[in-house]
């Protein structure tokens with residue numbers, strides 16, 4: 001039963017969770033939620049200042065959290081993050097691959113190869129590297145919950161150009177299914193959350209018009225909040241979700257069921 005604040009007290013007691021991109025936005029909310037429900041949270045992010053601030057927020061509320069500076073595209077840093085977490089906390093039960101970036105708005109004929117590589121490197125290679133080293137730790141204990149962050153762009157194109165981002169999130173959904181085949185026998189589930197437009201530093205940087213345009217497409221009548229995504233992440237990380245594997249859970253207020261997309 002959910003508590004008064006909508007969270008499940010003690011749901012993650014004794015669990016250790018690594019949250020990449022946990023400094024702000026969706027990852028920031030996921031880190032706070034997992035900690036509020038009892039997890040020991042390791043926030044891994046390249047933004048040291050914001051990461052430290054989120055740790056402060058969590059610990060001030062009585063939660064357990066620490067910060068590790070890590071660029072998810074740096075293999076040595078990712079390996080050190082995962083091995084360091086096991087050395088310090090004894091285990092990794094939950095990995096939430098939230099670190100990600102969006103691309104500059106541009107049509108396919110105006111997108112540079114450099115931009116395509118920047119976005120796909122962070123979103124695909126970052127998710128791959130974190131999963132690679134967390135899976136090793138999870139396999140050793142025959143338990144794990146991996147939650148990737150895809151996007152509604154993996155199932156429905158955006159109405160503006162964003163080839164690198166769409167490609168990267170399609171890959172994240174495909175890898176989610178691929179890793180089930182490799183990890184399920186080790187007691188590890190791999191699922192993804194596909195957020196629709198959600199208020200965060202990322203979407204705020206795109207300007208108010210983007211979210212205002214998106215709002216017209218959302219039957220729920222509001223833009224998503226990071227806590228909406230954090231609730232789905234926490235569910236997939238929980239014991240109750242133990243038999244759910246390889247799914248991409250769309251959290252978009254119904255946007256993807258609307259077919260007559262307005263431009």
Ligand SMILES: NC(=O)c1ccc[n+]([C@@H]2O[C@H](COP(=O)([O-])OP(=O)(O)OC[C@H]3O[C@@H](n4cnc5c(N)ncnc54)[C@H](O)[C@@H]3O)[C@@H](O)[C@H]2O)c1
Nearest residue numbers: 021023025026046071072099100151195197198200201202
């Ligand atoms: N906000 C949305 O509308 C939306 C919709 C669909 C999917 N998503 C996805 O959700 C995830 C979080 O998005 P957000 O809106 O909270 O973004 P955000 O920009 O607000 O936060 C992203 C976090 O990831 C970190 N990060 C970025 N690159 C990194 C790297 N190479 N190494 C380590 N950390 C890195 C940033 O420092 C930041 O803390 C992303 O994967 C994004 O693609 C967001």
